[in-house]
Amino acid sequence: MQDLEESKVCFPHFNSSCRKKLRSPVEARLTSSLLFCITLLTVTLNLLVLISIYHFRQLHTTTNLLLLSLAVADFLVGFLQMPVEILLLNGCWILGDIVCLIHNFLSMVIISVSVGNMVLISVDRYVAICEPMLYSTKVTMKRVQLCICLCWIFSTVHTSWMLRDLLAQPGKHNSCYGECVLIIRYEEGIVDIFVSFFGPIAVIVVLYSRVFAVAVSHSRPARLQTLTVIQRSKKTPPLRSQVKAAKTLGVVVVIFLLCFCPLFVFTVAESNMIGESSTAEVWLLYLNSCLNPLIYVFCYPWFRKSIKRLVTLQPVKACSFQVDIM
Secondary structure, three states, X not given: OHHHXXXXXXXXXXXXXXXXXOOOHHHHHHHHHHHHHHHHHXXXXXXXXXXXXXXXXXHOOHHHHXXXXXXXXXXXXXXXXXXXXXXXXXXXOOOHHHHHHHHHHHHHHHHHHHHHHHHHHHHHHHHHHHOHHHHHHHOOHHHHHHHHHHHHHHHHHHHHHHOHXXXXXXXXXXXXXXXXXXXXXXXXXXXXXXXXXXXXXXHHHHHHHHHHHHHHHXXXXXXXXXXXXXXXXXXXXXXXXXHHHHXXXXXXXXXXXXXXXXXXXXXXXXXXXXXXXXXXXXXXXXXXXXXXXXXXHHHOHHHHHHHHHHHOOHHHOOOHHHOOOO
């Protein structure tokens, strides 16, 4: 009887030990195997995105630089966050309060960065479709690099402010030994919801509504051909390719919102308990990091070509970065 009771707690030798989440061995094994496969796929695909955009010079564009920043965040999710979440499936935290703090801190930073990248992608597509004549002058590599840096800096500063109490005293909100929770006060939670959820979503919806309205109006063959000729004379990307890119990135944005909304809906409902969200909601959010590169595989020929070259070890050859990948 005592052995049975001890099997239900994380640390039998501690009176204040947390209790395990009881699952059947088969269910636990299948769940762990599935999540491990998702983790491995997330890390591998995003690593291919990073190497492709970094290695092939032809892919050094402003839009791909935004995708590179998004891929970095997605790679960190697969490399750092997902393995820790797999360890948490039984409800027991064994890595200590400091690692718990780092885990929660990185999780909030990555989520904030991903949201910021989606806003930047929406702005990029808005300028490309709605103001094509000014795209090459408004959206430059230096400006995009600056925006990406500011996005990461703002996310880090915002997270530091949100977790300032936890940074001063790790494990402050734990109610038992072997727990890793993150509790945000109501006032700060309201600020975070508007900064990281409602505000960015409103910007994304408004910009993409305008983008697709203009794209539909430009879908008439005569007008599309005329604008394409004008753009080529101005040395800007053809409108047809810009519209196609907008549709592809629109899919990325929509899937992100579908994966992102349940966690914040839960946060709004709970008001002050961000760290107690269910495993399903957290993994749905993390699943987006695996879906993004899969979208690139189906929608971007350059990504499929780059994967083929990487798998066949073409980059080891001299001047491979100059090949035509588009």
